[in-house]
Amino acid sequence: MTRTALVTGASRGIGLEIARRLADDGWNLTISARTESTLTEAATTLRERSQGEVCAVVADMASEGDVLALAAAHRERFGRLDALVLNAGMGSIGPIAEFPIRRFDKLIAVNVRSAYLLIQQLLPTLRETAGTTGSSRVIAISSLTGTASEPLNSAYGASKAALTSLCETVNTEESLGGVSATALCPGYVATDMTAPLTGDVPADTMIDPVEIAELAVGLTRLGRSAVIPAIPISRPGPLVWRV
Numbered sequence: 521m522t523r524t525a526l527v528t529g530a531s532r533g534i535g536l537e538i539a540r541r542l543a544d545d546g547w548n549l550t551i552s553a554r555t556e557s558t559l560t561e562a563a564t565t566l567r568e569r570s571q572g573e574v575c576a577v578v579a580d581m582a583s584e585g586d587v588l589a590l591a592a593a594h595r596e597r598f599g600r601l602d603a604l605v606l607n608a609g610m611g612s613i614g615p616i617a618e619f620p621i622r623r624f625d626k627l628i629a630v631n632v633r634s635a636y637l638l639i640q641q642l643l644p645t646l647r648e649t650a651g652t653t654g655s656s657r658v659i660a661i662s663s664l665t666g667t668a669s670e671p672l673n674s675a676y677g678a679s680k681a682a683l684t685s686l687c688e689t690v691n692t693e694e695s696l697g698g699v700s701a702t703a704l705c706p707g708y709v710a711t712d713m714t715a716p717l718t719g720d721v722p723a724d725t726m727i728d729p730v731e732i733a734e735l736a737v738g739l740t741r742l743g744r745s746a747v748i749p750a751i752p753i754s755r756p757g758p759l760v761w762r763v
């Protein structure tokens with residue numbers, strides 16, 4: 521049977537790299553993002569390089585209805601889930617003293633609530649797949665800021681700390697049944713999200729998204745006996761826990 525993944529935020533950046541790598545390995549994919557044109561373009565590119573099927577679903581992770589519809593679309597199309605890649609996310613910086621609470625709510629909705637809902641909705645499918653193959657995985661793209669906090673990143677860091685914690689709890693509840701979760705926690709990755717920073721932080725000093733995809737694909741090759749709650753990924757140099 522063909523292995524199957526759902527990748528959110530797969531129209532560009534880290535999500536597209538992960539989808540590309542899985543497509544190269546012949547996986548069936550459900551991909552999602554908000555912007556139909558770039559998502560359709562990504563789906564076309566993925567179909568050109570894969571034997572697997574690619575199902576593209578426009579969905580805003582801030583919308584509960586869209587998240588539920590995305591989970592249902594994947595279940596109905598494939599009925600199996602080897603890897604749930606929780607990648608869609610947004611960033612926003614500002615001092616706590618002035619950070620607009622509505623932006624905080626949006627960050628939590630997109631970066632954590634959607635992930636929680638997708639796990640909840642798709643856990644029966646993940647369990648069923650693990651029951652047949654031995655294992656299935658949740659892979660969440662978290663951040664080093666969720667592990668070690670930094671000024672101006674209070675809301676984003678809190679959302680990513682929650683996402684990392686969510687992965688740990690999935691492991692405590694589900695890993696004996698073969699469903700495990702890993703939070704990938706990188707520093708700056710060279711994508712559209714960090715493009716505004718390149719004046720201060722050159723893109724060639726950032727992590728290449730291809731490396732994050734490599735780690736994600738590596739996780740899908742592991743069996744059920746290795747439960748890996750989180751992987752911190754630093755940029756080269758003395759920064760270690762700083763993004």
Ligand SMILES: NC(=O)c1ccc[n+]([C@@H]2O[C@H](COP(=O)([O-])OP(=O)(O)OC[C@H]3O[C@@H](n4cnc5c(N)ncnc54)[C@H](OP(=O)(O)O)[C@@H]3O)[C@@H](O)[C@H]2O)c1
Nearest residue numbers: 529531532533534553554555580581608609708709711713
């Ligand atoms: N880049 C970094 O330095 C870095 C470091 C650590 C962690 N991360 C995390 O890695 C993940 C991917 O980041 P990236 O750098 O690859 O970002 P990116 O290049 O900006 O790509 C973001 C992807 O997510 C989609 N997306 C954004 N908001 C969405 C929403 N509300 N609903 C559904 N889809 C949405 C985007 O498509 P649409 O805009 O069309 O929706 C796009 O496909 C994020 O969770 C981010 O927090 C990034």
